[in-house]
Amino acid sequence: MRRPIAILSTAVLLTGLLAGTASAGVPHEVDQSGLQPPLNPDFTYRCFASGGWILCQGVFDPVYEDEDTGLSCDGSPILTTGSGHERLQRWHLPDGRATKTIVQLHYDETWTLASTDRTLRFQGDWNRHYDYLVPGVRAQRVLTETGSAVKLTAPGFGLVAHDVGLLRYAPGAEGEIADEMHGPHDTWEDFDAFLDQVCDALGA
Secondary structure, eight states, X not given: OOOOHHHHHHHHHHHHHHHHHHHHSSOEXXXXXXXXXXXXXTSEEEEEEETTEEEEEEEEOOEEEEEEEEEEETTEEEXXXXXXXXXXXXXXXXXXXXXXXXXXXXXXXXXXXXXXXXXXXXXXXXXXXXXXXXXXXXXXXXXXXEEEEEEEEETTTEEEEEEEEEEEEOTTOTTTOEEEEESOBHHHHOHHHHHHHHHHHTTO
């Protein structure tokens, strides 16, 4: 997935923060239990005070085999086997209320239709930006996704479907209500057509 300018700018900012804490000595660890909203428990975190902020950094490395995608072709489930890597940075006010989160995600999977044993390759390389309109209030945060969140290909078929570009959700409606969209987003624009294309590529 490409790294947008916003992510590069954040990387520069983070480098400056860490350089500042390094020059001042060991960063002061922060108790995670008082942060709002609570941190995603799937990640392993390190949280510390830095420059008047609380910064948390987390990593999540899932591995899975024959998990149900929730999709099916003629009643036969589509299963996925693969792995992912996610790196998270979340900023908080001194009282622990979150203001912004940035997550970089990479996933590589094989989708298999049990009834045909044919496969698709799923790849995702994208970024998630969470902006809290009201610090610490999850129901008021806005999620913006940029990059290539979905790329499905099949041998002899080529590109099956993709979601590429920018997708911004309405406040508190992550994954449900798209507020702004740029670029092709096959899974959003016509989900039935997307699934038909997937099933065709899987030989259903």
